[in-house]
Amino acid sequence: MKKWITAALAVVSMMISSAVIAQxxxxxxxxxxxxxxxxxxxxxLKDDKEAYQANPELLRDVVKEELMPYINVRYAALNVLGSQAKKATKEERDLFTEAFYDYLVMSYAQILTQYTDQEVTVEAPKTIAKNRSVVSVRVDIVDKSRPPIRLDFKLRKNRKTQEWQGFDVQVEGVSMLSTKASEWSGQLRKNGVEAVAQELIERSKAPIAKEESES
Known part of the structure:
Protein backbone atom coordinates (compact mmCIF):
# COMPACT_ATOMS: atom_id res chain seq x y z
CA MET A 1 0.00 0.00 0.00
CA LYS A 2 2.87 2.38 0.83
CA LYS A 3 4.42 2.02 -2.63
CA TRP A 4 1.02 2.53 -4.26
CA ILE A 5 0.51 5.82 -2.43
CA THR A 6 4.05 6.92 -3.34
CA ALA A 7 3.46 6.03 -6.98
CA ALA A 8 0.23 7.97 -6.96
CA LEU A 9 2.03 10.98 -5.54
CA ALA A 10 4.59 11.10 -8.32
CA VAL A 11 2.26 10.29 -11.19
CA VAL A 12 -0.18 13.03 -10.37
CA SER A 13 2.56 15.44 -9.43
CA MET A 14 3.49 15.13 -13.08
CA MET A 15 -0.03 16.19 -13.97
CA ILE A 16 0.32 19.57 -12.31
CA SER A 17 3.76 20.22 -13.66
CA SER A 18 3.95 18.97 -17.24
CA ALA A 19 2.84 19.97 -20.69
CA VAL A 20 3.26 18.46 -24.12
CA ILE A 21 4.89 20.97 -26.45
CA ALA A 22 2.54 20.05 -29.29
CA GLN A 23 -0.42 21.42 -27.33
CA LEU A 45 3.75 7.25 -20.81
CA LYS A 46 1.31 4.90 -22.49
CA ASP A 47 2.69 5.40 -26.00
CA ASP A 48 6.29 4.67 -24.96
CA LYS A 49 5.59 2.18 -22.18
CA GLU A 50 7.80 -0.58 -23.62
CA ALA A 51 10.77 1.77 -24.00
CA TYR A 52 10.49 2.98 -20.41
CA GLN A 53 10.16 -0.56 -19.11
CA ALA A 54 13.26 -1.63 -21.03
CA ASN A 55 15.28 1.39 -19.92
CA PRO A 56 13.83 3.16 -16.85
CA GLU A 57 16.61 5.77 -17.00
CA LEU A 58 14.67 7.36 -19.88
CA LEU A 59 12.12 8.48 -17.30
CA ARG A 60 14.59 11.15 -16.16
CA ASP A 61 14.13 12.84 -19.53
CA VAL A 62 10.35 12.62 -19.21
CA VAL A 63 10.53 14.31 -15.82
CA LYS A 64 12.91 17.06 -17.00
CA GLU A 65 11.00 17.77 -20.19
CA GLU A 66 7.42 17.32 -19.04
CA LEU A 67 7.35 17.91 -15.28
CA MET A 68 9.93 20.33 -14.00
CA PRO A 69 9.10 23.40 -16.17
CA TYR A 70 5.78 23.69 -14.35
CA ILE A 71 6.96 23.14 -10.78
CA ASN A 72 8.00 26.15 -8.74
CA VAL A 73 11.12 24.39 -7.48
CA ARG A 74 12.60 27.36 -5.65
CA TYR A 75 9.41 28.08 -3.74
CA ALA A 76 9.14 24.42 -2.79
CA ALA A 77 12.81 24.21 -1.78
CA LEU A 78 12.58 27.28 0.46
CA ASN A 79 9.51 25.79 2.12
CA VAL A 80 11.49 22.64 2.85
CA LEU A 81 14.34 24.71 4.31
CA GLY A 82 11.91 26.54 6.57
CA SER A 83 13.67 28.74 9.13
CA GLN A 84 17.06 27.65 7.78
CA ALA A 85 16.36 29.57 4.57
CA LYS A 86 16.83 32.93 6.32
CA LYS A 87 20.02 31.78 8.02
CA ALA A 88 21.54 30.48 4.79
CA THR A 89 23.48 32.62 2.32
CA LYS A 90 22.16 33.26 -1.18
CA GLU A 91 24.74 30.83 -2.54
CA GLU A 92 23.56 28.13 -0.12
CA ARG A 93 19.91 28.70 -1.04
CA ASP A 94 20.79 28.49 -4.74
CA LEU A 95 22.79 25.30 -4.19
CA PHE A 96 19.96 23.69 -2.23
CA THR A 97 17.41 24.65 -4.89
CA GLU A 98 19.56 23.06 -7.61
CA ALA A 99 20.10 19.95 -5.48
CA PHE A 100 16.38 19.74 -4.71
CA TYR A 101 15.66 19.94 -8.45
CA ASP A 102 17.95 16.96 -9.11
CA TYR A 103 16.42 15.09 -6.19
CA LEU A 104 12.91 15.63 -7.53
CA VAL A 105 13.95 14.45 -11.00
CA MET A 106 15.38 11.24 -9.57
CA SER A 107 12.47 10.69 -7.17
CA TYR A 108 9.75 11.22 -9.77
CA ALA A 109 11.57 9.12 -12.35
CA GLN A 110 11.95 6.28 -9.86
CA ILE A 111 8.35 6.41 -8.72
CA LEU A 112 7.04 6.61 -12.27
CA THR A 113 8.36 3.09 -12.82
CA GLN A 114 5.28 2.03 -10.82
CA TYR A 115 2.83 3.62 -13.27
CA THR A 116 0.38 1.01 -14.62
CA ASP A 117 -2.38 2.85 -16.47
CA GLN A 118 -4.36 4.01 -13.44
CA GLU A 119 -7.56 5.97 -14.04
CA VAL A 120 -7.45 9.62 -13.02
CA THR A 121 -10.39 11.90 -12.21
CA VAL A 122 -9.88 15.66 -11.80
CA GLU A 123 -12.49 17.72 -9.98
CA ALA A 124 -14.60 20.10 -12.04
CA PRO A 125 -13.41 23.73 -12.34
CA LYS A 126 -14.54 26.17 -9.66
CA THR A 127 -14.70 29.94 -9.59
CA ILE A 128 -11.48 31.39 -8.16
CA ALA A 129 -11.51 34.74 -6.37
CA LYS A 130 -9.20 37.29 -7.99
CA ASN A 131 -7.28 37.86 -4.77
CA ARG A 132 -6.46 34.18 -4.22
CA SER A 133 -2.84 33.19 -4.80
CA VAL A 134 -2.99 29.53 -3.69
CA VAL A 135 -5.59 26.91 -4.59
CA SER A 136 -6.04 23.21 -4.04
CA VAL A 137 -7.28 20.90 -6.78
CA ARG A 138 -8.56 17.43 -5.95
CA VAL A 139 -7.58 14.40 -8.01
CA ASP A 140 -8.74 10.84 -7.45
CA ILE A 141 -6.66 7.90 -8.68
CA VAL A 142 -8.59 4.71 -9.25
CA ASP A 143 -6.99 1.29 -9.60
CA LYS A 144 -9.18 -1.79 -9.88
CA SER A 145 -6.92 -3.78 -7.56
CA ARG A 146 -6.60 -1.12 -4.83
CA PRO A 147 -8.77 1.40 -2.93
CA PRO A 148 -9.03 4.87 -4.52
CA ILE A 149 -6.42 7.44 -3.50
CA ARG A 150 -7.28 11.10 -2.93
CA LEU A 151 -4.73 13.77 -3.70
CA ASP A 152 -5.00 17.51 -3.24
CA PHE A 153 -2.63 19.56 -5.36
CA LYS A 154 -1.39 22.91 -4.13
CA LEU A 155 -0.78 25.47 -6.84
CA ARG A 156 0.53 29.02 -6.51
CA LYS A 157 -0.26 31.91 -8.82
CA ASN A 158 2.55 33.94 -10.35
CA ARG A 159 1.39 37.54 -10.05
CA LYS A 160 3.52 38.66 -13.00
CA THR A 161 2.51 35.99 -15.53
CA GLN A 162 -0.90 35.18 -14.02
CA GLU A 163 -0.01 31.49 -14.44
CA TRP A 164 -0.23 28.75 -11.84
CA GLN A 165 2.56 26.40 -10.78
CA GLY A 166 2.47 23.33 -8.58
CA PHE A 167 4.54 23.32 -5.39
CA ASP A 168 3.05 20.65 -3.11
CA VAL A 169 0.66 17.71 -3.04
CA GLN A 170 -1.20 16.11 -0.16
CA VAL A 171 -1.77 12.35 -0.30
CA GLU A 172 -4.72 11.47 1.92
CA GLY A 173 -3.99 14.67 3.86
CA VAL A 174 -0.21 14.21 4.15
CA SER A 175 1.88 17.02 2.61
CA MET A 176 4.95 16.08 0.58
CA LEU A 177 6.78 19.30 1.52
CA SER A 178 5.94 18.97 5.21
CA THR A 179 7.18 15.38 5.16
CA LYS A 180 10.51 16.32 3.57
CA ALA A 181 10.92 19.34 5.84
CA SER A 182 10.43 17.13 8.89
CA GLU A 183 12.75 14.45 7.51
CA TRP A 184 15.64 16.83 6.84
CA SER A 185 15.19 19.43 9.60
CA GLY A 186 17.59 17.74 12.00
CA GLN A 187 20.30 17.38 9.38
CA LEU A 188 19.88 20.99 8.28
CA ARG A 189 20.32 22.26 11.84
CA LYS A 190 23.24 19.97 12.61
CA ASN A 191 25.17 19.87 9.33
CA GLY A 192 24.02 22.98 7.51
CA VAL A 193 22.35 23.68 4.17
CA GLU A 194 25.41 23.00 2.02
CA ALA A 195 26.05 19.57 3.53
CA VAL A 196 22.42 18.49 3.03
CA ALA A 197 22.47 19.83 -0.54
CA GLN A 198 25.57 17.77 -1.32
CA GLU A 199 23.86 14.69 0.13
CA LEU A 200 20.83 15.26 -2.09
CA ILE A 201 23.09 15.58 -5.13
CA GLU A 202 24.66 12.20 -4.35
CA ARG A 203 21.29 10.58 -3.69
CA SER A 204 20.06 11.96 -7.03
CA LYS A 205 22.66 9.87 -8.85
CA ALA A 206 20.97 6.61 -7.81
CA PRO A 207 20.05 4.49 -10.85
CA ILE A 208 16.40 4.31 -11.87
CA ALA A 209 15.06 0.76 -11.57
CA LYS A 210 11.58 -0.69 -11.32
CA GLU A 211 10.73 -2.13 -7.92
CA GLU A 212 8.27 -4.92 -7.29
CA SER A 213 4.86 -3.55 -6.28
CA GLU A 214 3.33 -4.57 -3.00
CA SER A 215 -0.08 -6.19 -3.10
Whole structure:
Protein backbone atom coordinates (compact mmCIF):
# COMPACT_ATOMS: atom_id res chain seq x y z
CA MET A 1 0.00 0.00 0.00
CA LYS A 2 2.87 2.38 0.83
CA LYS A 3 4.42 2.02 -2.63
CA TRP A 4 1.02 2.53 -4.26
CA ILE A 5 0.51 5.82 -2.43
CA THR A 6 4.05 6.92 -3.34
CA ALA A 7 3.46 6.03 -6.98
CA ALA A 8 0.23 7.97 -6.96
CA LEU A 9 2.03 10.98 -5.54
CA ALA A 10 4.59 11.10 -8.32
CA VAL A 11 2.26 10.29 -11.19
CA VAL A 12 -0.18 13.03 -10.37
CA SER A 13 2.56 15.44 -9.43
CA MET A 14 3.49 15.13 -13.08
CA MET A 15 -0.03 16.19 -13.97
CA ILE A 16 0.32 19.57 -12.31
CA SER A 17 3.76 20.22 -13.66
CA SER A 18 3.95 18.97 -17.24
CA ALA A 19 2.84 19.97 -20.69
CA VAL A 20 3.26 18.46 -24.12
CA ILE A 21 4.89 20.97 -26.45
CA ALA A 22 2.54 20.05 -29.29
CA GLN A 23 -0.42 21.42 -27.33
CA UNK A 24 -0.71 24.62 -25.32
CA UNK A 25 -2.32 24.20 -21.92
CA UNK A 26 -3.98 27.16 -20.24
CA UNK A 27 -1.86 27.67 -17.13
CA UNK A 28 -3.96 30.65 -16.07
CA UNK A 29 -6.58 28.24 -14.70
CA UNK A 30 -5.30 25.55 -12.28
CA UNK A 31 -8.19 23.17 -12.98
CA UNK A 32 -7.74 23.34 -16.74
CA UNK A 33 -3.98 23.03 -16.28
CA UNK A 34 -4.23 19.80 -14.32
CA UNK A 35 -6.89 18.28 -16.54
CA UNK A 36 -5.05 19.09 -19.77
CA UNK A 37 -1.68 17.96 -18.49
CA UNK A 38 -3.19 14.71 -17.24
CA UNK A 39 -4.38 13.81 -20.72
CA UNK A 40 -1.09 14.76 -22.39
CA UNK A 41 1.30 13.31 -19.82
CA UNK A 42 -0.37 9.94 -19.52
CA UNK A 43 -0.53 9.64 -23.29
CA UNK A 44 3.25 9.91 -23.47
CA LEU A 45 3.75 7.25 -20.81
CA LYS A 46 1.31 4.90 -22.49
CA ASP A 47 2.69 5.40 -26.00
CA ASP A 48 6.29 4.67 -24.96
CA LYS A 49 5.59 2.18 -22.18
CA GLU A 50 7.80 -0.58 -23.62
CA ALA A 51 10.77 1.77 -24.00
CA TYR A 52 10.49 2.98 -20.41
CA GLN A 53 10.16 -0.56 -19.11
CA ALA A 54 13.26 -1.63 -21.03
CA ASN A 55 15.28 1.39 -19.92
CA PRO A 56 13.83 3.16 -16.85
CA GLU A 57 16.61 5.77 -17.00
CA LEU A 58 14.67 7.36 -19.88
CA LEU A 59 12.12 8.48 -17.30
CA ARG A 60 14.59 11.15 -16.16
CA ASP A 61 14.13 12.84 -19.53
CA VAL A 62 10.35 12.62 -19.21
CA VAL A 63 10.53 14.31 -15.82
CA LYS A 64 12.91 17.06 -17.00
CA GLU A 65 11.00 17.77 -20.19
CA GLU A 66 7.42 17.32 -19.04
CA LEU A 67 7.35 17.91 -15.28
CA MET A 68 9.93 20.33 -14.00
CA PRO A 69 9.10 23.40 -16.17
CA TYR A 70 5.78 23.69 -14.35
CA ILE A 71 6.96 23.14 -10.78
CA ASN A 72 8.00 26.15 -8.74
CA VAL A 73 11.12 24.39 -7.48
CA ARG A 74 12.60 27.36 -5.65
CA TYR A 75 9.41 28.08 -3.74
CA ALA A 76 9.14 24.42 -2.79
CA ALA A 77 12.81 24.21 -1.78
CA LEU A 78 12.58 27.28 0.46
CA ASN A 79 9.51 25.79 2.12
CA VAL A 80 11.49 22.64 2.85
CA LEU A 81 14.34 24.71 4.31
CA GLY A 82 11.91 26.54 6.57
CA SER A 83 13.67 28.74 9.13
CA GLN A 84 17.06 27.65 7.78
CA ALA A 85 16.36 29.57 4.57
CA LYS A 86 16.83 32.93 6.32
CA LYS A 87 20.02 31.78 8.02
CA ALA A 88 21.54 30.48 4.79
CA THR A 89 23.48 32.62 2.32
CA LYS A 90 22.16 33.26 -1.18
CA GLU A 91 24.74 30.83 -2.54
CA GLU A 92 23.56 28.13 -0.12
CA ARG A 93 19.91 28.70 -1.04
CA ASP A 94 20.79 28.49 -4.74
CA LEU A 95 22.79 25.30 -4.19
CA PHE A 96 19.96 23.69 -2.23
CA THR A 97 17.41 24.65 -4.89
CA GLU A 98 19.56 23.06 -7.61
CA ALA A 99 20.10 19.95 -5.48
CA PHE A 100 16.38 19.74 -4.71
CA TYR A 101 15.66 19.94 -8.45
CA ASP A 102 17.95 16.96 -9.11
CA TYR A 103 16.42 15.09 -6.19
CA LEU A 104 12.91 15.63 -7.53
CA VAL A 105 13.95 14.45 -11.00
CA MET A 106 15.38 11.24 -9.57
CA SER A 107 12.47 10.69 -7.17
CA TYR A 108 9.75 11.22 -9.77
CA ALA A 109 11.57 9.12 -12.35
CA GLN A 110 11.95 6.28 -9.86
CA ILE A 111 8.35 6.41 -8.72
CA LEU A 112 7.04 6.61 -12.27
CA THR A 113 8.36 3.09 -12.82
CA GLN A 114 5.28 2.03 -10.82
CA TYR A 115 2.83 3.62 -13.27
CA THR A 116 0.38 1.01 -14.62
CA ASP A 117 -2.38 2.85 -16.47
CA GLN A 118 -4.36 4.01 -13.44
CA GLU A 119 -7.56 5.97 -14.04
CA VAL A 120 -7.45 9.62 -13.02
CA THR A 121 -10.39 11.90 -12.21
CA VAL A 122 -9.88 15.66 -11.80
CA GLU A 123 -12.49 17.72 -9.98
CA ALA A 124 -14.60 20.10 -12.04
CA PRO A 125 -13.41 23.73 -12.34
CA LYS A 126 -14.54 26.17 -9.66
CA THR A 127 -14.70 29.94 -9.59
CA ILE A 128 -11.48 31.39 -8.16
CA ALA A 129 -11.51 34.74 -6.37
CA LYS A 130 -9.20 37.29 -7.99
CA ASN A 131 -7.28 37.86 -4.77
CA ARG A 132 -6.46 34.18 -4.22
CA SER A 133 -2.84 33.19 -4.80
CA VAL A 134 -2.99 29.53 -3.69
CA VAL A 135 -5.59 26.91 -4.59
CA SER A 136 -6.04 23.21 -4.04
CA VAL A 137 -7.28 20.90 -6.78
CA ARG A 138 -8.56 17.43 -5.95
CA VAL A 139 -7.58 14.40 -8.01
CA ASP A 140 -8.74 10.84 -7.45
CA ILE A 141 -6.66 7.90 -8.68
CA VAL A 142 -8.59 4.71 -9.25
CA ASP A 143 -6.99 1.29 -9.60
CA LYS A 144 -9.18 -1.79 -9.88
CA SER A 145 -6.92 -3.78 -7.56
CA ARG A 146 -6.60 -1.12 -4.83
CA PRO A 147 -8.77 1.40 -2.93
CA PRO A 148 -9.03 4.87 -4.52
CA ILE A 149 -6.42 7.44 -3.50
CA ARG A 150 -7.28 11.10 -2.93
CA LEU A 151 -4.73 13.77 -3.70
CA ASP A 152 -5.00 17.51 -3.24
CA PHE A 153 -2.63 19.56 -5.36
CA LYS A 154 -1.39 22.91 -4.13
CA LEU A 155 -0.78 25.47 -6.84
CA ARG A 156 0.53 29.02 -6.51
CA LYS A 157 -0.26 31.91 -8.82
CA ASN A 158 2.55 33.94 -10.35
CA ARG A 159 1.39 37.54 -10.05
CA LYS A 160 3.52 38.66 -13.00
CA THR A 161 2.51 35.99 -15.53
CA GLN A 162 -0.90 35.18 -14.02
CA GLU A 163 -0.01 31.49 -14.44
CA TRP A 164 -0.23 28.75 -11.84
CA GLN A 165 2.56 26.40 -10.78
CA GLY A 166 2.47 23.33 -8.58
CA PHE A 167 4.54 23.32 -5.39
CA ASP A 168 3.05 20.65 -3.11
CA VAL A 169 0.66 17.71 -3.04
CA GLN A 170 -1.20 16.11 -0.16
CA VAL A 171 -1.77 12.35 -0.30
CA GLU A 172 -4.72 11.47 1.92
CA GLY A 173 -3.99 14.67 3.86
CA VAL A 174 -0.21 14.21 4.15
CA SER A 175 1.88 17.02 2.61
CA MET A 176 4.95 16.08 0.58
CA LEU A 177 6.78 19.30 1.52
CA SER A 178 5.94 18.97 5.21
CA THR A 179 7.18 15.38 5.16
CA LYS A 180 10.51 16.32 3.57
CA ALA A 181 10.92 19.34 5.84
CA SER A 182 10.43 17.13 8.89
CA GLU A 183 12.75 14.45 7.51
CA TRP A 184 15.64 16.83 6.84
CA SER A 185 15.19 19.43 9.60
CA GLY A 186 17.59 17.74 12.00
CA GLN A 187 20.30 17.38 9.38
CA LEU A 188 19.88 20.99 8.28
CA ARG A 189 20.32 22.26 11.84
CA LYS A 190 23.24 19.97 12.61
CA ASN A 191 25.17 19.87 9.33
CA GLY A 192 24.02 22.98 7.51
CA VAL A 193 22.35 23.68 4.17
CA GLU A 194 25.41 23.00 2.02
CA ALA A 195 26.05 19.57 3.53
CA VAL A 196 22.42 18.49 3.03
CA ALA A 197 22.47 19.83 -0.54
CA GLN A 198 25.57 17.77 -1.32
CA GLU A 199 23.86 14.69 0.13
CA LEU A 200 20.83 15.26 -2.09
CA ILE A 201 23.09 15.58 -5.13
CA GLU A 202 24.66 12.20 -4.35
CA ARG A 203 21.29 10.58 -3.69
CA SER A 204 20.06 11.96 -7.03
CA LYS A 205 22.66 9.87 -8.85
CA ALA A 206 20.97 6.61 -7.81
CA PRO A 207 20.05 4.49 -10.85
CA ILE A 208 16.40 4.31 -11.87
CA ALA A 209 15.06 0.76 -11.57
CA LYS A 210 11.58 -0.69 -11.32
CA GLU A 211 10.73 -2.13 -7.92
CA GLU A 212 8.27 -4.92 -7.29
CA SER A 213 4.86 -3.55 -6.28
CA GLU A 214 3.33 -4.57 -3.00
CA SER A 215 -0.08 -6.19 -3.10
Missing amino acids: TIDATNPYILIDGVADNAFSR
